[in-house]
Amino acid sequence: MSIRVRFFASLREQMGYSEKSIAFEGLATVSDVLERLDKARILDAQVLYAVNMEYANSDTPVKDGDEVAFFPPVTGGGP
Amino acid sequence: MKVEVCFSALEPWAEIRSYQERRKDLDGKFGATACFIGTMRDFNDGDGVSRMTLEHYPGMTQRHLEKIAAHATERFPVLDVLLIHRVGELSPNDPIVVVAVWSAHRGAAFDACRAIMEELKSTAPFWKKEILETGARWVAKNTPG
Numbered sequence: 001m002s003i004r005v006r007f008f009a010s011l012r013e014q015m016g017y018s019e020k021s022i023a024f025e026g027l028a029t030v031s032d033v034l035e036r037l038d039k040a041r042i043l044d045a046q047v048l049y050a051v052n053m054e055y056a057n058s059d060t061p062v063k064d065g066d067e068v069a070f071f072p073p074v075t076g077g078g079p
Numbered sequence: 080m081k082v083e084v085c086f087s088a089l090e091p092w093a094e095i096r097s098y099q100e101r102r103k104d105l106d107g108k109f110g111a112t113a114c115f116i117g118t119m120r121d122f123n124d125g126d127g128v129s130r131m132t133l134e135h136y137p138g139m140t141q142r143h144l145e146k147i148a149a150h151a152t153e154r155f156p157v158l159d160v161l162l163i164h165r166v167g168e169l170s171p172n173d174p175i176v177v178v179a180v181w182s183a184h185r186g187a188a189f190d191a192c193r194a195i196m197e198e199l200k201s202t203a204p205f206w207k208k209e210i211l212e213t214g215a216r217w218v219a220k221n222t223p224g
Contacts, residue, residue: 006136008134008136008204008206009134009206009208009217010206010217050136050139050204053136053138053139053142053143054139055202069136069139071136071204071206072206072217072219073219073220074200074201074202074203074204074205074206075200075205075206075207075217075218075219075220075221076133076135076164076175076176076199076200076203076204076205076206076207077117077164077175077176077196077199077200077203077205077221078115078116078117078118078119078174078175078176078196079117079118079120079222
């Protein structure tokens with residue numbers, strides 16, 4: 001039982017990897033996932049969360065097989 | 080409605096023309112078409128920019144763009160929406176995004192086109208990395224409208 005964690009853009013470079021699986025045991029919310037990662041590094045900048053490709057917050061529940069993504073504020077579009 | 084993430088050169092005018100040709104059923108129904116095209120500049124924040132990489136979140140980006148387009152059709156009386164956004168390696172003058180909105184009257188087309196762009200810029204998962212003469216940097220914030 002595990003969840004898939006993904007990082008994008010500057011956060012991916014900061015972490016040094018784009019994704020990994022972490023054990024599910026004891027994980028209930030996005031903040032619990034953060035606790036299992038290098039939290040200091042992730043929270044260094046403003047970070048957005050998504051669970052299963054939907055925007056989420058730190059209280060959003062996670063379950064087995066979920067994909068949890070962390071990324072910096074978005075900057076798409078044109079001038 | 081057509082919503083796409085585009086992985087190679089984006090041709091906004093050809094996209095608008097070919098999509099409108101596909102919607103023959105709308106002939107005579109729309110009196111207004113509003114278009115927005117975002118194009119890469121060769122400067123940002125006082126620096127020259129020679130290239131740019133546009134990163135996205137495969138899956139989430141497509142899904143999110145579809146939501147933005149659908150949201151506009153709920154908020155404004157529009158007939159159809161086209162929304163295509165580039166990703167990958169871009170050079171100055173390359174089109175980044177095209178939005179086209181068809182409606183009976185101009186107000187809804189203008190308003191929906193603007194609303195789609197504003198929502199896209201503040202919520203759609205895209206990240207810009209600029210290549211300058213002095214190195215590369217991630218764009219941290221959007222330019223004001």
